[in-house]
Amino acid sequence: MNFSVLTIFPEMVDPFLEYGIIRRAVEQQQISVSSINIRDYAEGRHRVTDDKPYGGGCGMVMKPEPLAGAITHAQKQNPDAATVLLTPQGKPFNQDLARELSARSGAILVCGRYEGVDERVCHSLIDTEISIGDYVLTGGELAAMVIIDAVTRLIPGTLGGEDSAEKESFENGLLEHAHFTRPQTFNGQDVPEVLLSGNHGKIDSWRLESSLMRTLLKRPDLLAAKALSSREKEILKKWGRRIKEITHG
Ligand code: ADE
Numbered sequence: 136m137n138f139s140v141l142t143i144f145p146e147m148v149d150p151f152l153e154y155g156i157i158r159r160a161v162e163q164q165q166i167s168v169s170s171i172n173i174r175d176y177a178e179g180r181h182r183v184t185d186d187k188p189y190g191g192g193c194g195m196v197m198k199p200e201p202l203a204g205a206i207t208h209a210q211k212q213n214p215d216a217a218t219v220l221l222t223p224q225g226k227p228f229n230q231d232l233a234r235e236l237s238a239r240s241g242a243i244l245v246c247g248r249y250e251g252v253d254e255r256v257c258h259s260l261i262d263t264e265i266s267i268g269d270y271v272l273t274g275g276e277l278a279a280m281v282i283i284d285a286v287t288r289l290i291p292g293t294l295g296g297e298d299s300a301e302k303e304s305f306e307n308g309l310l311e312h313a314h315f316t317r318p319q320t321f322n323g324q325d326v327p328e329v330l331l332s333g334n335h336g337k338i339d340s341w342r343l344e345s346s347l348m349r350t351l352l353k354r355p356d357l358l359a360a361k362a363l364s365s366r367e368k369e370i371l372k373k374w375g376r377r378i379k380e381i382t383h384g
């Protein structure tokens with residue numbers, strides 16, 4: 136998958152490509168990431184990329200011409216890519232959106248700065264707007280890196296174990312089960328006995344139960360939105376009965 140990051144700070148993106156799974160994905164050519172400097176498409180000696188807003192007010196707006204030049208160049212290089220503007224006004228980014236993007240051949244990630252981007256660029260050249268959360272960053276670069284990270288690890292072969300992306304949080308509408316590694320006892324706390332048993336059926340049941348209980352406690356909103364299987368309902372009912380027993384004495 137080919138990512139193009141359109142930014143006035145391309146140096147921000149380069150170090151991110153040098154670590155861990157992202158580095159390996161680049162080395163193994165599962166992804167390519169090219170930073171395009173929007174300033175290279177600006178005119179004049181000072182290559183200005185921002186200007187005062189029409190109508191007055193504080194802050195600056197990204198000029199349309201340099202952005203349009205950079206976007207058009209990226210779209211020519213990568214005609215099937217989705218062109219995404221990173222903005223706090225965009226669609227909230229989540230695992231479903233990451234999965235949708237991972238099925239595309241590429242993504243052109245347009246990083247706004249200042250107060251925002253000239254509206255006419257959004258209308259004519261952007262396919263979709265994405266936000267990584269309800270807070271305002273100083274620019275879209277961190278958001279672009281979040282998206283590259285989350286999308287890359289969904290591309291088959293980028294993670295070590297082939298099925299590791301399927302079993303984790305959000306992939307089935309639940310948070311992932313608890314994890315343990317050696318030593319068997321740490322700070323007086325033991326690893327659950329069942330995980331040492333070698334009985335894979337029992338381990339799977341324990342993990343499903345752990346996953347359901349963690350989701351109930353930490354993200355009940357996810358549980359409420361999920362279509363539960365009869366097995367999952369049974370586990371939750373069992374815990375409900377157990378809680379009733381404790382609270383009713
Ligand atoms: N740019 C500034 N804030 C942002 C956010 N929350 N998500 C995506 N891009 C942004």
